[in-house]
Amino acid sequence: MGNKWRVVRDRCFKYLLFILSFLGISPLVLIIGYIVVKGLSSMSLRFLFSLPVPVGEKGGGIANAIVGTGILVFVASFFSVPLGVLGGIYLNEYGGYSNRKRWLTYCTRLSVEMLQGIPSIVIGIVVWMWVVLGMGHFSALAGGIALGIMMLPTVVKSTEETLRLVPPSIREGALALGVPYYRVVLRVLIPASKSGILTGILLGIARIAGETAPLLFTAFGNPYFSTDITEPINSLPLLIFNYATSPYEEWHRIAWGASLVLIGFVFLLSLSARFFVSRGTIKKLSVNKSGNSKV
Numbered sequence: 001m002g003n004k005w006r007v008v009r010d011r012c013f014k015y016l017l018f019i020l021s022f023l024g025i026s027p028l029v030l031i032i033g034y035i036v037v038k039g040l041s042s043m044s045l046r047f048l049f050s051l052p053v054p055v056g057e058k059g060g061g062i063a064n065a066i067v068g069t070g071i072l073v074f075v076a077s078f079f080s081v082p083l084g085v086l087g088g089i090y091l092n093e094y095g096g097y098s099n100r101k102r103w104l105t106y107c108t109r110l111s112v113e114m115l116q117g118i119p120s121i122v123i124g125i126v127v128w129m130w131v132v133l134g135m136g137h138f139s140a141l142a143g144g145i146a147l148g149i150m151m152l153p154t155v156v157k158s159t160e161e162t163l164r165l166v167p168p169s170i171r172e173g174a175l176a177l178g179v180p181y182y183r184v185v186l187r188v189l190i191p192a193s194k195s196g197i198l199t200g201i202l203l204g205i206a207r208i209a210g211e212t213a214p215l216l217f218t219a220f221g222n223p224y225f226s227t228d229i230t231e232p233i234n235s236l237p238l239l240i241f242n243y244a245t246s247p248y249e250e251w252h253r254i255a256w257g258a259s260l261v262l263i264g265f266v267f268l269l270s271l272s273a274r275f276f277v278s279r280g281t282i283k284k285l286s287v288n289k290s291g292n293s294k295v
Contacts, residue, residue, distance in 0.1 A: 088159025158200020
């Protein structure tokens with residue numbers, strides 16, 4: 001009787017987990033499925049490589065928004081990746097050797113955590129006050145700065161956590177050879193952590209790729225093709241927002257197609273991040289089995 005009761009409880013628990021898992025992923029599946037169904041009708045090479053057309057005309061594409069998204073991501077990564085990696089290195093490697101450094105480390109880590117929780121629209125307003133008003137007009141540079149501020153905490157935390165996972169024996173072995181500590185960081189720790197650091201960068205890009213609120217106050221949007229970072233620029237989130245809120249049916253169709261492109265871009269970034277995570281895990285397992293490291 002006891003064994004049967006345990007079997008019944010085990011099956012009930014498995015069924016409950018299955019139901020809860022299904023309920024958890026069903027909204028995501030429904031949303032993605034709906035976007036795919038709506039957006040596939042717009043997919044074509046002309047849609048991806050042509051510019052928007054005036055209201056009332058058929059056709060048009062999202063080439064300016066795709067290029068604008070790439071420029072904004074590049075500008076954001078240009079300063080957030082170096083600052084984030086250096087910040088993560090400082091927090092993990094140099095932040096705890098004196099009371100003053102411990103206090104600075106605590107304040108830095110607290111600031112990063114608070115920055116991660118600030119709403120994106122607030123960051124957009126602050127950058128609007130600092131950069132847009134200073135320049136006198138909207139620009140891709142202001143949009144990239146706003147997105148870079150949002151991306152910075154992800155890069156800092158991923159770098160710090162990845163460096164923390166490096167086996168102490170690797171660090172101690174390099175120091176035992178008399179290598180200066182900065183060379184240990186540059187030549188040993190960072191190469192050993194590159195998969196995790198790159199994963200954090202990709203996740204940060206995936207986070208900012210779909211942001212709209214800060215760009216409304218900074219990049220603003222541009223119906224024309226532009227690569228000048230000192231001028232307003234379009235992006236996929238801005239195009240989706242403007243077209244989806246318009247009263248024109250043709251613009252709604254373009255908005256669904258742009259949504260599918262944006263979802264695909266974020267999906268590819270997520271797959272790339274998981275690939276680098278699995279690659280780093282395999283390397284660590286091989287190092288542990290062989291008992292030495294090649295770095």
